[in-house]
Amino acid sequence: MLVPAFAIILLFQLAGEVISRALHLPLPGPVLGMVGMVVALTSFPRLSAIVTPAAQGLLRYLSMLFVPVGVGIVANLHTIESHWLAISVSVVVSTLFAIVVGALTFTWVARLTGSRADD
Structure with missing residues (x-):
């Protein structure tokens, strides 16, 4: 089956x-x-x-799918070390951007559906 x-x-x-x-x-x-x-x-x-x-x-077995990612990070550690600042900034900025877009989308949908904060 x-x-x-x-x-x-x-x-x-x-x-x-x-x-x-x-x-x-x-x-x-x-x-x-x-x-x-x-x-x-x-x-x-x-x-x-x-x-x-x-x-x-x-x-x-979903966690096993992350093993290749870990191996890739270890295999490219020298690249990560040489570009750590750019990687760190991009991770922080993209995370903040995702949070802001998520909050704005949530607010927009709440207004669109007429939901109130106490609902």
Whole structure:
């Protein structure tokens, strides 16, 4: 039962990639595939029952996907040491930018929906 579930997950990723490339969208294909999968899973509960065991298995081992990142950091430590200031500034600025954009978006949506602070 896991093979069909993985096939469904990969088909959604493929569909997102095809749509992204065909329409020259600035959004990555896997993100479009994920949005499509969320819509499909909420629309078809049976599909959710098929995909859930495979998704839980992937999530169980998600931390292993960070191992290549750690190896890449160690392998390029000399580059990181020589550009530490630029990397630090970009991390801090991008984090602050993401927080500000998130807060502004939240405020905009709250005003758009008519929500109050005490809701």
